[in-house]
Amino acid sequence: MSLFDKFKPLSAQYTRLEASGANPFAIAFDRVLSPTEAMIGDSRILLLGTNNYLGLTYDTNIIAKTIETTQAFGTGTTGSRIANGSYDGHKKLERALKDFYGRKYAMVFSTGYQANLGIISTLAGKNDHLLLDADSHASIYDGSRLGHAQVTRFRHNDPNDLHKRLRRLADVPGDKIVVVEGIYSMLGDTAPLREFAQVKREWGAYLIVDEAHSLGVLGETGRGLAEMQNVESEVDFVVGTFSKSLGSVGGFCVSNLDDFDILRVACRPYMFTASLPPGVIAATMEALHQLRMRPELRLRLIENARRLYAGLTGLGFCLGPEPSPVVSAIMPDPETAFALWSDLLKAGLYTNVSLPPATPNGLALLRSSVSAAHTPQQIDHAIALFERTGRALGLVAAFTAAHTSHPIAASPSLSGASLM
Template identity: 65%
Template sequence: MLAKYRALREDHAAVSAAGRDPFGVAFDTVLSATEATLDGRRVLLLGTNNYLGLTFDRDCVAAAVAATEAEGTGTTGSRIANGSYGGHEALEKRLARFLRRRGAMVFSTGYQANLGTLAGLAGRGDHLLLDADSHASIYDGARLAGAQVTRFRHNDPDDLRRRLRVLSSQPGDKLVVVEGIYSMLGDTAPLREIAAVKREAGAWLLVDEAHSLGVLGAEGRGLAEAEGVEAEVDFVVGTFSKSLGAVGGFCASDLPDFDVLRIASRPYMFTASLPPSVVASVARGIDAMDARPELRARLAENGRALHAGLAAAGFALGAGPGPIVSLRMPDRETAIRFWNLLLAEGVYTNLAVGTATPGGKPLLRMSVSAALTAEQLAFAVAAIGRVGAALGARGDNDTAAAAVAAAE
């Protein structure tokens, strides 16, 4: 039955043969939002998407513990079958208020939020226009929807405009789907231009703010807020597993009949709802995201510091300063060696090879946290610089050498 995956298994074995299995890293203990132990050694966590560092926030942890003691460990079923807990509805109202939307619905994972939203919104006879670099959950949601899928070039509003014009004579709704921050390179969508194209064509617009919620915008609502186009965005999708330090996802909208998705979306209807502990910690996380703008400021400062340090050390980076910093690798073999050597130096990052990356080009991906200290960032820059120099994977000049020496 599994013989069809022979090539995939061999590919995985080849990656693992070069050192540690990147899919099998099991930390001994997670010590904080920024550190863990692996094989008895301390490791800096530089690849966990823990943007605001809330996984160990005292209020979030206390709320999760209290909810578990009061309401148990889980709901054991979907909200349609087992009913909603009071916390589910309270969280949706809190989320809608934060996002300044009329309504919101909560899913059990961020992946499921895209899966359930797209499958509920679009169907046969409709059209989904997806940025070519869209996340796997968006493509899987489009597949489940059964709508016609049209890809447009990454971050190219003109290509989107051309494709919408081609589809203008065809019946069915046209839904454009983009992301606030793209997870591999950390680049942002040209959302003002895309919103203008959407408006011209009479289409709908969904923005996945998974990596931009709590990160961008004066109040942390994401790229749409930062670009001043929230009124043009019909649906906002996001996750609780990044800035909010938990698990789960959501979709929010101003459409008056938005709640019909609860009975139109099969991934929502037939999946067990979030446990009380997660609901409680996420609600506290939204409070922190709303009331503590200094977390966003610190995150932005840390992102600039890491980006500047690596750029000065001569590395080719994926995008400008932000919460995601990716090193472009010359080839797959170098990427695998780099990841292993860096882990041995005490820095955990994400090895990104294969179809998950733009153009299939290998990357070493890092996600910044507001909880990182200046000393930890300097340690990371120095370690990455040493490994890059050993592998010849960075610029070899006086400026690079000085930057690494300063970090050390």
């Protein structure tokens, strides 16, 4: 008996994947050229799976601020903010987030994962109740397991099911805390936040919205789905990440609830980890500034998202329910997802494979994410590669392929796209 025996089924699957010569979980880029291109060996790869929504990772101002701050403050903080002190940058970034969201309080975490882990596990105490959307990200589930509250899940994007569950808890002591996401990372769908807000108000619950994939993407000023659906005042806590639209790493939570700052000495994933390095803080500050000053990035992102969604729909791929920067094609099975992923990569296009249990309803997904930095030509090239490889695998019918040389023109269903 070995300690690792319990991993044997997983290990067998992984070994098969390695043997196939195309393992999406072990890919390494030898050089990254820009937000949209990288090199693997001698092959130039178009990047369509990076979550780099605003394409800010090579922005010269952001890089300059990172270098300048690193030279002034060093490479790392070498400790936690509670044990070893905050730097001026941490406080400035929290002020910038408060200003951006128009909220009284903000806390910065070392990753987005830790932001969910910390906020959810700390807010929901022993006698409280957490109600999670069934398709929640792993960090939300893990946060619920780290805490001591009773946890139930409601049907994905179903305010009526949430209503029933809160009704069942009506006479049960303890606070009720609901967790949903702005854009769901697997299929790119958005939450019916207005309806959820109504239900939470009716039952006196608290609402946490994870805007990881919607910060900088949705809303008139990029604050996310709550801004887009005009329900920010109903959202008690917004959690988010710096590692997608802001192009760095880290997470945050903002709120208007008084006493929020007590979490700084109660929230273990905040207290017992090293704080973000000064250079990362500076990069995030500058990226947030650019997010606010350059709304054209968001518009370009949305155009690209619609273009890819329309193109893949035109090829006959079955996609998530709405156009979004996450564009996932539903595959018949994991083997086909791996095959398409591998063939696309050989053709020079990098995407993602997403499999159960990370995906909803046991779906195997070939997931793409677009960037404001993509040119329309790059999106069209990606669509052409999907067409060629998809046809070779029998996923794109010859008839469809012959009629989609200009996919955007053939997309009337997108006239009511819900991105803005």
